[in-house]
Each structure stands twice: as C-alpha cells, then as structure tokens.
Amino acid sequence: MRHSAIPGSSGSVRPMRLFGDPVLHAPCAPVTSFDAGLARLVEDLFASMYAARGVGLAANQIGVPLRVFVYDCPDDEDRRHLGHVVNPRLVETGGATVTGPEGCLSLPGLEAGTRRHDHAVVTGRDRTGAPVTVRGSGFFARCLQHETDHLEGGVFTDRLTGLRRRRILRAVRRAPWGD
Numbered sequence: 001m002r003h004s005a006i007p008g009s010s011g012s013v014r015p016m017r018l019f020g021d022p023v024l025h026a027p028c029a030p031v032t033s034f035d036a037g038l039a040r041l042v043e044d045l046f047a048s049m050y051a052a053r054g055v056g057l058a059a060n061q062i063g064v065p066l067r068v069f070v071y072d073c074p075d076d077e078d079r080r081h082l083g084h085v086v087n088p089r090l091v092e093t094g095g096a097t098v099t100g101p102e103g104c105l106s107l108p109g110l111e112a113g114t115r116r117h118d119h120a121v122v123t124g125r126d127r128t129g130a131p132v133t134v135r136g137s138g139f140f141a142r143c144l145q146h147e148t149d150h151l152e153g154g155v156f157t158d159r160l161t162g163l164r165r166r167r168i169l170r171a172v173r174r175a176p177w178g179d
Helices: 036-051 139-151 162-174
Strands: 056-058 068-074 080-103 111-125 131-137
Touching (some): 111 139
Antiparallel strands (some): 056 068, 111 131
C-alpha cells in the first residue's frame, strides 16, 4: 500500500463510536501484524480524526479494539506534534498536575476540567514495527494520556469526581446522541 505525505489523505472516514458503546469501555488488544491492514487503519484514523476536527483519536473510537492511536496536537508553545503509536505504553508522567479543559470526539460538544500530568512519555511502535518514543508537555502531554487511557478502556469522564462528574454525566444524558 502506497502512502501519501499527508496523513489521512488515503484513508476513509469511519463513524465515531459514542460514549456508552462497549468498545470504548474495554481494554484493546495488542497489534501483532504490522501489515497493510495496520497501515490502512492508521490512515483511516487520521482521516476520521481530521473529519471530526480532533487532535487525537484511538482505534476503539472507530470501533477497532486494537492498541493504536494517532495525533496532530499542539503543545502549550504551539509546536505541532504529528504521528501515531502502535501498542503504546505510558512509561512516564511528571511535572505539575494540572486541571484543564478536556473533551473527546466520543462525547461531542462536551468538556470538563480534568486533572492530568504536565509531562508524559509514551513508547511503542510505528506502523512498520520500528520502536518510537514520544515525549509531550502541556496540552500534548494531556493528549498522550487521554489517548492511552482510551486503549485501556477509559474515557476522561472516568477521571472526574464529585460535581464535575455529575455535571458531565447529566450533559451526556441530555445530549442528542446520549441515548
């Protein structure tokens, strides 16, 4: 499969799975085949993320329960980070713990202040199987933690407590897609 220089340009937009879908709440399986199917999945993830105007997308958000995510995300200094990670592991977090607005393509239109570390390191593989290490700070660190959580079967609402959690779950019930 030939790949263009623009991520997602050869991919297909797939439907987004929404909060409550069981695929979002179960850990994803590791990728074992670094083949054309995986390359196609990465392209579809980019295409779907861009179509939804997101900055990151995990495979289970389009219904594929495999450990893969893509990102096109700025950090707090507006440096752009673009890539993908297969079989990611969050190996380091640190810095200050910051509460900041967080949303999710699987909860369209909703966000809540969510606590995350200001620094994160993820290791894994690229679509060819080569090792990768991705380091992020600020907003990009939030993105790395958010997408890694998805692959463990978590959504950002799982990190909320008290009033914030009650408000977001009430907003989900009231959302047109929240049935």
